Amino acid sequence: MLLTELVRTHAAVAATRSRLSKRELLAEALREAAPPSARPPEGDDGDEIEIVAAFLSGRPRQRRTGLGWRTLSDLPPAADAATLTPVAVDAALSAMQALEGTGSHTARTQAFTELFSLATADEQRFLAALLRGELRQGALDSLLLDAIAAAADVPTKAVRRAAMFSALSGPIARAALTGGTPALEAFTLRVGRPVRPMLASSAPDVDAAVERFADTSVAADVKLDGIRVQVHVAGDDVAVFTRSLDDITDRLPEVVALARSLEVDAAVLDGEALALDDAGRPRPFQETASRTGTHEADPGTSLPLTVRFFDLLHLDGTDLVDAPARDRLAALDRAVPPDAVVPRLVDADAGALQEFFDEVVGAGHEGLVFKDLEAPYAAGKRGAAWVKVKPRHTLDLVVLAVEQGSGRRQGWLSNIHLGARDPAGDGFVMLGKTFKGMTDEMLAWQTQRFTELAEGPTDGYVVRVRPEQVVEIAFDGVQRSNRYPGGVALRFARVVRYRDDKTAAEADTIDAVRSLR
Secondary structure (H helix, E strand, O other): OOHHHHHHHHHHHHHOOOHHHHHHHHHHHHHHHOOOOOOOOOOHHHHHHHHHHHHHHOOOOOOOOOOOHHHHHOOOOOOOOOOOOHHHHHHHHHHHHHOOOOOHHHHHHHHHHHHHHOOOHHHHHHHHHHHHOOOOOOOOHHHHHHHHHHHHOOOHHHHHHHHOOOOOOHHHHHHHHHHHHHHHHOOOOOOOOOOOOOEEEEOOOHHHHHHOOOOOOEEEEEEOOOEEEEEEEEOOEEEEEEOOOOEOHHHOHHHHHHHHHOOOOEEEEEEEEEOEOOOOOEOOHHHHHHHHOOOOOOOOOOOOOEEEEEEEEEEOOEEOOOOOHHHHHHHHHHHOOHHHEOOEEEEOOHHHHHHHHHHHHHOOOOEEEEEEOOOOOOOOOEEEEEEEEOOOEEEEEEEEEEEEOOHHHOOOEEEEEEEEEOOOOOOEEEEEEEOOOOOHHHHHHHHHHHHHHEOOOOOOOEEEEOOOOEEEEEEOEEEEOOOOOOOEEEEOOEEEEEEOOOOHHHOOEHHHHHOOO
16 A cells, blocks of 8 residues: 555545545545455554554554654655555654664654655655644544444444553554454453543533433542553552553652552552642642653652542452442552542532532642443543533633634634733734634634735745734633743633624733733
8 A cells, every 4th residue: 555545545534524434434545454354464464554544543653753843844855756655654753763862863854854755745744744643634533443343344342342452543453454353352451551541521510510410429539630640550560651651651750659559469540640739739730741741851850740540440350441430439449548549529419519629629620520430431432421520711812823724624714823912012922723612604704804814924824814803712721831932821722702892902911811820
């Protein structure tokens, strides 16, 4: 298979809104990568399935390649003819990932240039977006799992069950397409191999969350603003994985020490690691992230992290993923000291839960996660069994620029650049970008509106506009950022509505934004 075939598949998937059509396009690409049934699954054929599945899910198999934004923005002249294969690209990325030490940056840049020189212009755009994590096509991993089932003609339930116990979808695709359902059934929980984390849906407030559980008691866990960690214990061997299933064991010695102190032979724990101040309040999220986001930080001299666990998936030879939450929590309370467990209230009364929510938010935490006590651990799923509630912050900001849409949004102006008013002058301070929350109607409206407000030169992608349009933005919090001139950025910003009743002079100031840190 040539890479250009995946580029065409990506474009077709991005261009359709039909989930069924997306699934069939992805399934056909997987079938093309699969070897004839008479051939063995090992070797390059099986590798090609894994690579194709990884690319279709929007990320390469290599979690880190060392290629930064600047490198990926400075592309060499493109090739005239399509000759690259996914297997060749994967091999090149693996070679770049392995480079380290003196001269590695130069060698990586040379390898990047050689690889991208073999790519056509369309392939270059595809690969750059893939490596930046921006290959948006409306085909999330969940849809890829459905496509794997369709391509291999196996039950979707079998694919999803196997995916619970695999960090990547590539091995699931290989198993389904080369071994069918029996091969998928071989995927089980294994201590030391990360499990996809269970995720929570959202509710706007406590009352709305409680209503979803039909007046039955729920476990309300404090939602901590830290790094999701999954801790695997097997005797003295401990492994710590992030939400994205990266191994960060060597960066969190305090978590490893706590895990080794537990009186268990084997366990898989789900929790949160975060930095706390002397009063026990959470420190800024970036301080926690600095400990887990780089190998360069020295854990021995850096800010210490505290871990709190909220679930238990395996204990001393017994898998608990299918057990009801009340049994998992009881086992967690037996296995872990109380001060290492996330604070929890079990109640059915909305008033009591609201009081707990107010207390938690007042202590500086993010909110609560309400959990069905009868539900199993649905690894890799965002369903109704866990519901998170956080206080919603909103700001009235000004649109400073807008970006040309791609994929399904081709032809529309989409991603907006957000600015807060500078009270010291007449200008605005950029806080970040967002395309979240935009309906088709909103996209059509803003395309016309910002075309009218366009001013100055454009690079063909970013359109500068007169700072006149006010937009109401909801967000989860404010964090320090060196990327933007104001030194802060909004977390999980999304559009609520455009405010035609306000002028830019009435927008919120950068001082108001900074006060929310």
